[in-house]
Amino acid sequence: MPVAGTPDEALGMTRAGTATHPSPVVEAQVMLTRASGAYDVLSLSVPPAPMWERTRPGQFLVLPGDPARGRTLPSLLWVAGVSVDRIHGTTVDVVVPAGHPLGAAQEQRLLGPLGRGFGLPAEPVPALVAGHEAAVTPLRWLVSQLRDRGSRVDAVLSADDPDRHLEVGALRRQAASVVLTTGAHLERAVTDRLDAEPELAVVFAAGSRPQVRAVAAAARRAGRAVRVAALDLAEPVLCGTGICGQCDVPVDGGARMLRACLEGPVVPGEWLVDAAG
Amino acid sequence: MQRGEELPRVWIAPGAVDDVRGLLRFGSLDRLLVPVGPVVAEHAGAAAPGPALVHGPGPGGVEHDAARGIPLLEAVDRLRWCATRGLRTVVVVRGQTPSEPAALAGRLCRGLEGDAVGAVEVDLRAADDQQALKVMARLREETPRDLLLLARLSALQADLVGVARGAVAGGAGAVVVCGSVPLGRGRWWSGPSTGAISRSGVQALAQAAQEQRWPPVPMVAAGGVHDPDSADAALAAGAVAVQLGTALWADPTVLWSVAAHLEGRGDPADRTG
Numbered sequence: 001m002p003v004a005g006t007p008d009e010a011l012g013m014t015r016a017g018t019a020t021h022p023s024p025v026v027e028a029q030v031m032l033t034r035a036s037g038a039y040d041v042l043s044l045s046v047p048p049a050p051m052w053e054r055t056r057p058g059q060f061l062v063l064p065g066d067p068a069r070g071r072t073l074p075s076l077l078w079v080a081g082v083s084v085d086r087i088h089g090t091t092v093d094v095v096v097p098a099g100h101p102l103g104a105a106q107e108q109r110l111l112g113p114l115g116r117g118f119g120l121p122a123e124p125v126p127a128l129v130a131g132h133e134a135a136v137t138p139l140r141w142l143v144s145q146l147r148d149r150g151s152r153v154d155a156v157l158s159a160d161d162p163d164r165h166l167e168v169g170a171l172r173r174q175a176a177s178v179v180l181t182t183g184a185h186l187e188r189a190v191t192d193r194l195d196a197e198p199e200l201a202v203v204f205a206a207g208s209r210p211q212v213r214a215v216a217a218a219a220r221r222a223g224r225a226v227r228v229a230a231l232d233l234a235e236p237v238l239c240g241t242g243i244c245g246q247c248d249v250p251v252d253g254g255a256r257m258l259r260a261c262l263e264g265p266v267v268p269g270e271w272l273v274d275a276a277g
Numbered sequence: 278m279q280r281g282e283e284l285p286r287v288w289i290a291p292g293a294v295d296d297v298r299g300l301l302r303f304g305s306l307d308r309l310l311v312p313v314g315p316v317v318a319e320h321a322g323a324a325a326p327g328p329a330l331v332h333g334p335g336p337g338g339v340e341h342d343a344a345r346g347i348p349l350l351e352a353v354d355r356l357r358w359c360a361t362r363g364l365r366t367v368v369v370v371r372g373q374t375p376s377e378p379a380a381l382a383g384r385l386c387r388g389l390e391g392d393a394v395g396a397v398e399v400d401l402r403a404a405d406d407q408q409a410l411k412v413m414a415r416l417r418e419e420t421p422r423d424l425l426l427l428a429r430l431s432a433l434q435a436d437l438v439g440v441a442r443g444a445v446a447g448g449a450g451a452v453v454v455c456g457s458v459p460l461g462r463g464r465w466w467s468g469p470s471t472g473a474i475s476r477s478g479v480q481a482l483a484q485a486a487q488e489q490r491w492p493p494v495p496m497v498a499a500g501g502v503h504d505p506d507s508a509d510a511a512l513a514a515g516a517v518a519v520q521l522g523t524a525l526w527a528d529p530t531v532l533w534s535v536a537a538h539l540e541g542r543g544d545p546a547d548r549t550g
């Protein structure tokens with residue numbers, strides 16, 4: 001359950017400043033672990049809260065570090081899906097590397113969901129999703145939401161090891177086409193898809209910083225709208241809560257830095273392209 | 278806050294916490310001093326402002342560069358941001374000459390948002406006793422009478438007691454004893470593994486105070502504090518307060534759990550000097 005009030009009560013203060021925000025501290029129970037290639041897909045049972053109904057692909061959870069045991073930094077996990085069921089409760093899916101200690105945990109304190117996720121187009125529009133390895137996690141969920149709204153979706157997925165493609169089978173059932181490639185060729189494959197399918201109107205991308213920048217540039221060259229997750233959860237030093245500054249990316253032609261975990265992670269891809277000049 | 282006033286039990290490390298906006302989601306900062314800085318003067322050829330570059334994590338810590346700092350204009354913006362939310366700040370200043378930190382602090386204290394400045398901290402980890410005296414004295418001249426000034430010292434610096442003595446003679450009302458390990462080339466090792474180092478510095482100063490080798494002021498232990506137990510250990514060594522840095526990267530809510538724990542421990546003045 002949310003650890004409501006704990007921080008504020010600690011300093012004997014009112015909750016005036018935070019009253020409109022739900023507590024982002026969640027006690028989750030690990031209900032199910034399912035192996036999937038290089039990953040484990042975990043289902044977490046969380047206390048029901050309105051925030052879960054608003055959670056979107058592109059938002060993430062922070063698994064706090066444990067400095068007393070030498071784990072100095074937290075782990076960041078994409079929310080892979082949320083199911084709100086009045087009878088069975090609220091379940092949140094996450095994807096972790098196979099063998100991650102979270103898979104063996106029974107209960108886990110998490111922070112989140114944090115960040116700004118992918119917005120869905122108001123009308124059904126043909127869309128291309130492009131992602132690399134575990135960063136495909138939010139895109140997979142996005143694809144089902146786009147399909148539910150009647151959008152046709154094509155996918156370009158990259159991985160540097162075939163085992164690190166995330167649940168391609170499930171995506172194949174939903175996407176009109178799925179192209180598999182390697183990380184180095186993601187941009188090329190995106191460009192090819194956009195050239196071949198002129199009706200694709202918008203691109204959604206997630207991956208490493210250079211990859212999302214390259215995909216954003218490709219989409220822009222092709223005259224398509226593009227939204228990217230400007231945070232790569234695979235990077236080794238991240239806090240996810242906006243305080244360390246390691247996720248900063250230059251935007252607006254380099255005129256300002258975007259704190260991706262706080263102001264994003266999902267931002268218009270054009271911001272990154274302009275920064276690259 | 279004024280010299281002699283009771284220090285908040287928990288402080289936020291300025292280099293580690295580059296931006297406190299994210300923290301507000303987890304609790305209120307009303308009773309803390311929000312760090313603004315390190316504020317640095319702009320020099321030709323200096324590194325672009327920004328957070329410290331982290332080279333990588335390891336067991337018990339992270340290897341990182343010193344925070345590059347923020348320019349004066351950015352500091353004014355952040356002070357304004359704090360002022361509009363009723364938050365008090367500790368302005369952290371750094372400089373390449375003895376007068377530079379004082380000049381920066383003076384401009385911020387005299388500016389429109391000067392009321393939001395609750396304290397000023399200056400980094401003396403590379404200073405000797407005479408430099409410490411000079412830097413603090415200039416800072417004292419440029420800042421409002423009785424504003425709390427803190428000197429950041431390294432538990433590992435050669436003449437820790439001498440530098441502390443110089444800082445207090447110059448006007449420091451408290452010292453922050455830092456456990457980060459200098460690795461050379463501007464790099465540092467910080468994190469939970471440095472707790473024993475900051476405590477050893479606090480203990481050395483507490484011992485020196487008993488021997489009347491420096492006029493004691495309250496000590497803030499910075500380094501390795503990551504939970505109530507490690508905060509207790511810092512207080513047992515002689516600190517009255519703790520500063521949290523990379524521990525907040527691991528889990529920002531530790532700020533409030535440690536504060537709650539220390540709030541329950543009674544009057545820190547009983548443990549001063």
Ligand code: FES
Binds near residue numbers: 243259
């Ligand atoms: S990951 Fe630390 S500030 Fe964004």
